[in-house]
Amino acid sequence: MKNQLQLLQEKFPYMFNGDHIGIDVAPGWMPGFQKLCEKIDQLLGDDKRDFYWRQCKEKFGSARWYWKMKGRPTEIRIDLISESGVIETIAKGKRSAESDLSEKIRALIQEAEAHTEHACIYCGEPGTLNKKDGYLLVLCEEHSRQRNAGTLPSIWSDEDEGE
């Protein structure tokens, strides 16, 4: 049985055929990630400009989705964690002909990533940051309870036997 990520890869193969270094999208983030891929696809139109996901991962409990596109200005992204949450700085590169499009895509991705700061990584329900053992995860009440009880299954195990 195909999972949601595989279905998405079939729908938008170009986004996943690039030289990526790991695509992991948590189940609770999939609805948002699917919508994001659809919006980016629309924005790109007929010319996909070699857009692809470079890396999709979790950092400080929320999603970080890195991407590449032909003609995209280089930018450096720095995340810092503080008591009040994550502070992000983006050092932008030179403007280019593609920078308006690039800017729009970046805004969409940031919006979708921001949503994962408040959505349970397991189920997508509204959640808050759970800091058990110093490893941050955004969890709903039920999954937070499971984590504190030590019964939460690993989120990144793809081997779902019995499916």
Ligand SMILES: [Zn+2]
């Ligand atoms: Zn949950």
